[in-house]
Amino acid sequence: MELKSLQNQFDLKELELKALLEITQAINSNLPEVSLYKIYGFTLRANLLIKKLALYVKDDDWVCKVNYGTNLDFYPRTLDESFLKLKEQQRLAQVNLNSGFDEFDLVIPAMHKNEVLAFVFIGGVESEENDDLFDSDTSFIQTLSNILLVAIENKRLARKQLEQEALRKEMEIARSVQQLLFPKSLPQSQYLKVSSLYLPHQDVGGDYYDYIEISEQQFVLCIADVSGKGVPAALLMSNFQAALRTMIRHSSDLIEIVTELNHQTVINARGEHFITFFVAIVDRSTKELFYVNAGHNPPFLLADGKDPQLLELGTTILGSFEPLPFLKVGKMTYDNEFMFFSYTDGLTETFSEHGEPFGLEKVIELVVNYQDESLDQINGELLKELNKFRGRNTYNDDITLLSCKVQTEK
Numbered sequence: 207m208e209l210k211s212l213q214n215q216f217d218l219k220e221l222e223l224k225a226l227l228e229i230t231q232a233i234n235s236n237l238p239e240v241s242l243y244k245i246y247g248f249t250l251r252a253n254l255l256i257k258k259l260a261l262y263v264k265d266d267d268w269v270c271k272v273n274y275g276t277n278l279d280f281y282p283r284t285l286d287e288s289f290l291k292l293k294e295q296q297r298l299a300q301v302n303l304n305s306g307f308d309e310f311d312l313v314i315p316a317m318h319k320n321e322v323l324a325f326v327f328i329g330g331v332e333s334e335e336n337d338d339l340f341d342s343d344t345s346f347i348q349t350l351s352n353i354l355l356v357a358i359e360n361k362r363l364a365r366k367q368l369e370q371e372a373l374r375k376e377m378e379i380a381r382s383v384q385q386l387l388f389p390k391s392l393p394q395s396q397y398l399k400v401s402s403l404y405l406p407h408q409d410v411g412g413d414y415y416d417y418i419e420i421s422e423q424q425f426v427l428c429i430a431d432v433s434g435k436g437v438p439a440a441l442l443m444s445n446f447q448a449a450l451r452t453m454i455r456h457s458s459d460l461i462e463i464v465t466e467l468n469h470q471t472v473i474n475a476r477g478e479h480f481i482t483f484f485v486a487i488v489d490r491s492t493k494e495l496f497y498v499n500a501g502h503n504p505p506f507l508l509a510d511g512k513d514p515q516l517l518e519l520g521t522t523i524l525g526s527f528e529p530l531p532f533l534k535v536g537k538m539t540y541d542n543e544f545m546f547f548s549y550t551d552g553l554t555e556t557f558s559e560h561g562e563p564f565g566l567e568k569v570i571e572l573v574v575n576y577q578d579e580s581l582d583q584i585n586g587e588l589l590k591e592l593n594k595f596r597g598r599n600t601y602n603d604d605i606t607l608l609s610c611k612v613q614t615e616k
Contacts, residue, residue: 257330401581471525505548552603
């Protein structure tokens with residue numbers, strides 16, 4: 207009898223080693239998770255002769271990954287919460303269950319660094335003595351489960367690292383693309399000064415501004431905000447800038463330019479993004495400013511000591527409708543000088559700790575108060591007031607400022 211018991215123990219160890227070899231070979235072959243779970247289930251069934259099994263693993267929630275031999279289908283069943291506090295294996299006869307888990311004999315928590323990775327439910331283990339369930343059979347099952355689950359967790363971590371690295375490279379590309387969109391230099395002459403300030407909320411924002419010289423007396427100012435972030439938004443804005451600069455070389459008709467930009471945005475964005483856009487053409491020889499506001503926050507003009515004038519006329523956002531439902535060109539004139547100030551909604555929609563938006567009125571008030579100062583100083587004072595206003599709140603969006611001062615040459 208003792209010899210038979212030793213033979214049984216030897217046979218069991220041989221089966222366990224065979225099971226361990228199969229699992230480690232599968233892991234070393236870098237098989238996908240689904241395949242590893244299938245091999246795990248087959249190994250326990252064929253080599254260790256376990257008749258019933260359900261393996262619950264913690265993903266976002268507890269999910270059944272392996273199930274066979276049971277009357278109920280456990281794949282769609284939620285794990286009974288009574289198991290979540292278990293740290294040691296336990297007979298299910300000692301647990302009051304009403305959820306179908308009573309067809310198993312034993313639950314084994316698979317632990318790693320004091321954290322439960324999974325719960326293994328087994329039933330019908332072939333053994334000379336059923337009271338021996340807590341001995342070597344279950345210890346090996348726990349060991350085998352730990353090896354499998356740690357390997358799968360390592361695969362997940364490696365995948366996350368690859369995803370994070372891919373995201374980092376994507377952000378680098380998008381950041382490079384975005385930096386190429388901005389003008390390398392802005393005019394700072396006695397009669398024409400242009401200034402900008404750009405604060406991305408994240409590494410890569412969706413804002414764009416530009417200054418394009420048409421001739422000695424004519425130039426374009428524009429500011430835009432694309433919905434979305436990252437590479438798709440950066441590439442869309444890159445295409446948008448290329449289309450704008452190409453059209454400016456051939457036409458100064460704002461109706462034609464905005465219509466074509468909308469068409470290109472509809473094609474390139476495919477309904478997934480839209481662009482708010484403001485564009486103005488200034489002619490210093492005729493002292494005129496023509497503009498179209500396509501759903502953008504209204505810039506304003508301070509001209510010849512008059513009250514601020516909002517530049518709101520134009521059309522709706524670009525990329526959502528074709529043809530545009532309406533489109534008008536606005537026109538402003540000045541006698542001697544004007545100051546133009548534009549921004550993206552990250553400025554006016556910065557909130558205080560009490561939930562109040564900074565708002566356009568505060569922007570206009572500050573710019574009016576500092577209009578005799580340099581554009582850079584105006585931007586700096588505005589940013590200082592904004593930081594004071596938001597308190598401990600963080601910025602929720604990109605902030606772009608684009609301003610211009612024009613004076614008639616004598």
